[in-house]
Amino acid sequence: MKNITLLYFAALREATGKDQENYATAAHTIAELYAELQQRYTFPAVPLRAARNHVFCDWHEAIAEQDIIAFIPPVAGG
Known part of the structure; x- marks a missing residue:
């Protein structure tokens, strides 16, 4: 298990009712973590951007202890 911070x-x-949380996960990658969440x-299955330690990353990037992971939904606007 890895202890991480989620944004x-x-x-x-x-959906979560919070803007961040400390979370323990057995997931090895960002994609596995999102599937767990x-x-x-009941998160939507929409295209998102993921960031690890404040840098956009690939969905197959490995997660490490104390990482800060953010999921950013698409932005709509006009």
Whole structure:
């Protein structure tokens, strides 16, 4: 298990009711982590950007202890 910090924005913040949380996960990659969170919070299956330690990253990037992971939903606007 790895202890990480999760940051939530927009619809994900609404789904969780919080903008961040400390979280323990057995996930090895960002993609595995999002799948785990989808089960817990019923997150939407929409294209998102992921960031690890404040830098956009690939969905297959490995997660390490004390990482800060953010999921950023698409932005709509006009």
